[in-house]
Amino acid sequence: MLTTQLFDQIDPEIRRILIKSLNSEELTPNDALKLLKVSGKEFLALQQIADYSCQQKKENIVTFVINRNINFSNICSRGCKFCSFSVPKGSKDGFLLDIEEIKKKIMEAKENHCTEVCIQGGINPDLTYDYYLDILKAAKEIDPEIHVHAFSPQEIYNASNLSGNSIKEVLRDFKNAGLDSIPGTAAEILVDDIRKIICPNKISTNQWIEIITQAHEMGIPTTCTIMYGHVEDLKDRVEHLEILRTIQKNTRGFTEFVALPFIKENPILSKSKEHPLKPSYGMADLKLFAVARLFFKDLIDNIQCSWVKLGIKFAQISLYYGVNDFSGTLMEENISRSAGATHGQYLPPDEIIYIIKAAGKRPAQRDTLYNILKYY
Numbered sequence: 208m209l210t211t212q213l214f215d216q217i218d219p220e221i222r223r224i225l226i227k228s229l230n231s232e233e234l235t236p237n238d239a240l241k242l243l244k245v246s247g248k249e250f251l252a253l254q255q256i257a258d259y260s261c262q263q264k265k266e267n268i269v270t271f272v273i274n275r276n277i278n279f280s281n282i283c284s285r286g287c288k289f290c291s292f293s294v295p296k297g298s299k300d301g302f303l304l305d306i307e308e309i310k311k312k313i314m315e316a317k318e319n320h321c322t323e324v325c326i327q328g329g330i331n332p333d334l335t336y337d338y339y340l341d342i343l344k345a346a347k348e349i350d351p352e353i354h355v356h357a358f359s360p361q362e363i364y365n366a367s368n369l370s371g372n373s374i375k376e377v378l379r380d381f382k383n384a385g386l387d388s389i390p391g392t393a394a395e396i397l398v399d400d401i402r403k404i405i406c407p408n409k410i411s412t413n414q415w416i417e418i419i420t421q422a423h424e425m426g427i428p429t430t431c432t433i434m435y436g437h438v439e440d441l442k443d444r445v446e447h448l449e450i451l452r453t454i455q456k457n458t459r460g461f462t463e464f465v466a467l468p469f470i471k472e473n474p475i476l477s478k479s480k481e482h483p484l485k486p487s488y489g490m491a492d493l494k495l496f497a498v499a500r501l502f503f504k505d506l507i508d509n510i511q512c513s514w515v516k517l518g519i520k521f522a523q524i525s526l527y528y529g530v531n532d533f534s535g536t537l538m539e540e541n542i543s544r545s546a547g548a549t550h551g552q553y554l555p556p557d558e559i560i561y562i563i564k565a566a567g568k569r570p571a572q573r574d575t576l577y578n579i580l581k582y583y
């Protein structure tokens with residue numbers, strides 16, 4: 208069906224919103240909410256406009272990064288109810304890597320041509336401020352060129368508590384030690400009523416905003432994420448998107464938006480009778496990608512899918528719903544796997560290239576800051 212024919216047949220209100228987007232007008236949160244609820248022909252129309260917007264910005268290019276995840280400890284005191292990766296201190300399954308073990312992993316990353324190491328871990332009570340600094344120094348010692356993407360806002364907050372330094376001082380010390388950018392994780396859903404249910408011991412929405420904004424102001428870019436499909440409503444998702452958009456208007460520090468569906472297989476949250484899950488299935492995932500593309504418009508250029516969480520086949524489909532980045536090779540993915548994801552821990556570059564080409568797109572290897580390193 209041709210786009211014009213499709214457009215003639217859809218709900219006039221949805222048509223109005225999509226035309227607004229085509230005219231480069233900013234969508235309101237209410238517009239986004241309406242788009243997140245569409246189905247049928249309106250869903251197809253949303254897909255077409257999101258794909259068109261993506262093509263206009265990125266042509267037919269889909270990027271990926273060659274990177275390695277390093278999780279230095281799974282021991283954590285925060286007890287988030289959606290988390291299956293962490294264990295409490297004293298657990299027989301707990302681990303804490305020493306600096307030599309971390310160095311070995313960074314060395315392996317270098318040998319495998321990784322341009323980025325992504326380093327995160329639990330809030331282990333045995334950590335010290337120097338341990339965080341030593342990780343950063345070790346990475347740069349092994350490869351001064353490697354991009355160190357490390358420590359969520361929750362970890363930055365923990366480092367501040369451990370040292371008594373302000374957030375700004377921590378970020379300054381970390382930057383001097385080798386930190387290049389920060390993962391915008393620990394965001395989950397930036398609505399405190401939801402955070403009280405899923406992660407009551409984590410930093411608040413305002414604390415997350417303050418740490419991220421501070422990082423951006425100091426020239427440290429971050430990604431931004433959403434973890435969705437648990438107990439939140441669509442309006443919570445929109446509130447979250449609006450917070451991210453407002454930050455980006457002020458700082459322009461986000462490099463990408465990553466939508467992370469909640470993996471419901473293992474976590475405590477899945478067994479909660481008090482807060483029943485509202486899981487997200489295929490079309491809801493695709494609508495979120497498409498709406499993010501239109502809602503962030505010229506503010507956040509890069510929308511990333513997570514093949515680990517979505518599965519490779521579905522991640523490939525998402526490339527037609529506003530997604531222009533296939534994320535990374537990862538090498539050692541632990542967090543989603545612990546939650547029950549079964550899509551693997553590593554995708555070699557050749558396979559990512561194949562998947563992207565098979566979708567009719569042009570693959571390109573990028574660095575963390577979205578500079579293109581090589582076209583395929």
Ligand code: SF4
Nearest residue numbers: 283285286287290293
């Ligand atoms: S999500 Fe992070 S902070 Fe929360 S329990 Fe898991 S490792 Fe700890």
